[in-house]
Amino acid sequence: MSVIAEENVRGERVFKDISADDEDSQPTEIESLCMNCYQNGMTRMLLTRIPFFKEIIISSFSCTDCGWSNTEIQSAGRIQNQGVCYTLKVKSKQDLNRELVKADSATTRIPELDFEIPAFAQKGSLSTIEGLLDRAIAGLEQDQPVRRATTPEVAKKLDDFIEKLKKLKEVEDEFTLIIEDPSGNSFVENPVAPQADEALTVTRFQRTIHQDAQLGLRPDDDLEEEEPVNDLETMRNEVLVFNTNCPECNVPASTNMKLVQIPHFKEVVIMATNCDECGHRTNEVKSGGATEELGTKITLHVTDPSDMSRDLLKSETCSVIIPELEFELGMAALGGKFTTLEGLLKDIKELIVSKNPFLCGDSSNQEQVNKLKLFGEKLDKIIAGQMDVRIILDDPAGNSYLQNVYAPDPDPEITTEKYTRTFEQNEDLGLNDMKTEGYQE
Template structure:
């Protein structure tokens, strides 16, 4: 029996290999295991690799030489994200059926118009298209139809009618909605007009419930209590807290340092930094430590000079970034919370859209899309060099973002700060509509 050693896991990239025809040592690991059909010994082959939008995966294939039974599966080997993700897509044309989709096994798929739902952990994870998801759902319903027709013809007839409705969706005679909700945060729906905003696709992040944490295996089944609401803030201000985690790059064990810091003009924030000793990967993130403001904040800066690139920026995890001249919008939580300069923020946007975009390389790429994204990266470089005047807008419905005023305490002639009342949808996304604090003690 082959065993993957801890030293191999800590090798920082040697465990998961890129898909490549030139990789000569790209061989699967073979494990002798029992056949679940005839209970004789067969062979399981494991291949650990990376594919676009699905991060690390484990491809397993079992074959039995005695009864010729075989089975193949794909399992996600990536880390569970800090928040869950929900994609809501309005399918308006047949072209939308070609959108690439990564559906993790923990994701729930819904089509509200048909009152149809595929619960989590009932299907294996897959890299497919919208049309492929519909075909897979049809195949699953048709699987036991011969038995149903013999034992319960009435139920079989109703399922046949429903299958026809699913197949009719592929004609897109009418618009329908596809919802993919994944508490692990590892599912994805393609935006074909990237880096521009996709009007048909809505992406939202959410905090997992205790039950979802238990389903994902990151909380014990007997631990049904919510996290404590309060903590010793004075201790947090004076100490650097350390907790164990996994490297987002190589998945090796690592440590994250956390500190509560008072930043001028921005109340308190939580700074988190992770360093991986195995592969050298480093990440840092800033989260707001204060309350949600009564009003949202929209900060607009007119870039007129290269010196503007040195302005300090504190972008909270709820802040969206807009560049109207490029028709570009980056939604909240895409880059997380960051404390950096305006130049650093623009470089992070370029890296996210261009360098780290799997659609720009490999089998997922096409010439038009690659050129479009590279042109966008060139425009970002011109903005950083001061060759292209634009407006940068930080829109934070929670009011917890900040852009440095270099003329302080006088007003900045190139920057406007607007306070606005949040919409119902923004309050819903921030979880404020269900939060009741008025007369709480009296009702209790």
């Protein structure tokens, strides 16, 4: 009997990076029962790691007797700290080619048809928008012959609805596709990256207790809120340590959390995870105070390489804009960070260029690859102080910060603007239950 080495169990070799050049990375074949004709078919499983999506399990079943086949994808990595919701305005047939990863915990909705695919109703999939519609149509058509014989009224209504779904593929009228995933492991492609996608809105949210129970993060019978920690003075003087898993290799690691007072700003919560196994390090910052009455837009005119050493706090509600590159990074894309300007730009490059899952393999587009490669080179020039640009931190919650190296005197390179939030921004911040009087419509 073969023995699996400890390093294999810990993810060193079990989940290999996906690569067309790796001849040793072959799927595992398992003879299994076909649920269509009940003869023996073949299931192929591949354990791999896709940049940005961490570890995944790709499985494909095919039956040589009846020709039935099925593919699915499952996340083998950790559940993210926040859920994610993608709202896409489908305006043309080109939008149907957007690639997406839909986890099995994701809920899919098309408001115009009052159509919803509940969470865990389908297995996870790696597909396109058109493929998602085809899968929904096939699922509805599957039992139609039986319905036409037993309940013809219901079958007629379903036929009419299926026709509406098929018409969506013609994109005669604009429609909205919403994918809401509390696990945070779903993804919809931005074909114009690194520029902001006007048709796609990405929001992060905190899971409810019920969603935690669905994902197995707490017992089903434990639906009571945990008692809050009130001893803030104790938390300020101590580094709290709790167990978690490394987001890269999934090995058990420790996360440190501490309250820190930033000079000339406010108190923040810093959480840092260091993995002794693979060396991965990550940090996340959350504001220790409430949402400010006004939003804040901080503009830095980069004039010298020394600007890269400025400390900055980017909250999870802050967008990063570089007008000279026509680039905008939406809120929550990188989470909260307490780093330097150089560190932020390197994180942006890693997210947009290095870890983009659609820039390798058959799904890659050479024009887009060259475009993102050029974008990465421009970021390198900014870090080296070879480009005259503006870095804008736009935070509607007012909880972001950029170091003033001339403090307490004004910084000639920094412009800070306070503004009133719009009604939509209040909704994004979860303030829609508050009185909206005084806010812009």
